[in-house]
Amino acid sequence: MKNFVIIGNSAAGISAAEAIRQKDKKSKITIISEEDYHSYCRCLISYFLAGEIPEEKLVFRPEDFYKENNLNLILNKKVVKVEPKKNIIKFEDKTSLGYDMLLIATGASSKFPPDLKGLKKKGVFGLRTIRDAKEILNLVPSSSSSCILGGGLVSLKAAYGLLKRGQELKIIVKSKFVLSQMLDEKGAGLFMKKFQEAGVEIMTARDIVEILGNGDLKAVRLDSGKVIACSILVVGKGVNPNTDLIKDTQLNLDKGILVDQYMKSSIPNIFAAGDVAQTFDLVYKNSVVNALWPNAIEQGRISGLNMIGENLKYDGSMTMNSIGFFDLPAISMGITRPKNPELEELVLFDEKRNICKKFVLDKNHLVGMIAIGDISNCGVFLRLIKEGTDITSIKNELVSETFSYAKVLDLVKHKDEVFIL
Numbered sequence: 001m002k003n004f005v006i007i008g009n010s011a012a013g014i015s016a017a018e019a020i021r022q023k024d025k026k027s028k029i030t031i032i033s034e035e036d037y038h039s040y041c042r043c044l045i046s047y048f049l050a051g052e053i054p055e056e057k058l059v060f061r062p063e064d065f066y067k068e069n070n071l072n073l074i075l076n077k078k079v080v081k082v083e084p085k086k087n088i089i090k091f092e093d094k095t096s097l098g099y100d101m102l103l104i105a106t107g108a109s110s111k112f113p114p115d116l117k118g119l120k121k122k123g124v125f126g127l128r129t130i131r132d133a134k135e136i137l138n139l140v141p142s143s144s145s146s147c148i149l150g151g152g153l154v155s156l157k158a159a160y161g162l163l164k165r166g167q168e169l170k171i172i173v174k175s176k177f178v179l180s181q182m183l184d185e186k187g188a189g190l191f192m193k194k195f196q197e198a199g200v201e202i203m204t205a206r207d208i209v210e211i212l213g214n215g216d217l218k219a220v221r222l223d224s225g226k227v228i229a230c231s232i233l234v235v236g237k238g239v240n241p242n243t244d245l246i247k248d249t250q251l252n253l254d255k256g257i258l259v260d261q262y263m264k265s266s267i268p269n270i271f272a273a274g275d276v277a278q279t280f281d282l283v284y285k286n287s288v289v290n291a292l293w294p295n296a297i298e299q300g301r302i303s304g305l306n307m308i309g310e311n312l313k314y315d316g317s318m319t320m321n322s323i324g325f326f327d328l329p330a331i332s333m334g335i336t337r338p339k340n341p342e343l344e345e346l347v348l349f350d351e352k353r354n355i356c357k358k359f360v361l362d363k364n365h366l367v368g369m370i371a372i373g374d375i376s377n378c379g380v381f382l383r384l385i386k387e388g389t390d391i392t393s394i395k396n397e398l399v400s401e402t403f404s405y406a407k408v409l410d411l412v413k414h415k416d417e418v419f420i421l
Contacts, residue, residue, distance in 0.1 A: 007102070012275075032097075035131070077093070107242055108128075121216060125232070142231070148233075150174075251267055257272035298317075345361075357369075366389070
């Protein structure tokens, strides 16, 4: 019997534990989390913040899941150091735990601008955990105005949630438009208009340089000198993989923990999965961190099976996001704002109907797309990108509103499988 230790109690960690236990009923599996909650779905936190779902609907696996699968769960305990030469991990409270096989699935944390003055004031938050959402909600009854720093997906989710809670809102965005990592300027404009129509002020090409207040947040100062009063500030400037616990070790580290196609790190009995792992990107053909829930599930599953001796390959991942605000849905994947002039763009844009479709092609191979308003067939487009299909024969039909799966049936590798997204 082996001693498996999994650091992380979210998508990747749980998926790995399930995969191990399906094949190995007897070995010891320990799951460790620095949070004091059982496993929950992080991608639903903004819906909880908005009051659209109760806390119990966040549950990813019920409390009895751990007992039924004979999993040793350790909550509210932070791992601060991995010592590969000794096969032990060390906790913040100075205790330690040994392992035979280790999975690091520590996820990522909200990124805060290091040079922003006043970050430690009460009322400044990320939006990554249940605790973040609950602390924000605790301030809502005594707050009338909130600010959001950043225009990414987390920022807009936070803005939407606080708007639903009756807050007067301002979004401060350093770039020219919101969702710049997901959409192009035209597509993002459809969402900016929706938020503005709902009463949200969006301030583009601006940044916060100081957070004001004596202990409690009272206002923020912009780079223009303007001061905006608020009592809640949500910072949505991306995430940082939680890699501190492996610093000064032999594990290869870039932005995340570098793993091979088997999800194995540079040390044979240590694997990494989820938002902390740096894997192969199918579109850009390089090693990146694609911090997405479905990626974490699949990476965790493959890690777990390979930790018990399987030899499964992880093909890689790609940037992909889906959102929906004010009944306007959007999906993007792969390259959406190409910098290479050799890449071709096909665009359908209908502002009146809130419809945008954009396809990015590299020598008649689909490498990215955006769909807003009408998101039908996105599963088909995902498949065409992943399979690297030559779409010369259907290229001119991509932006047609009558496009359907039937038109690509002869191009896909496995015709009996239909991707629905």
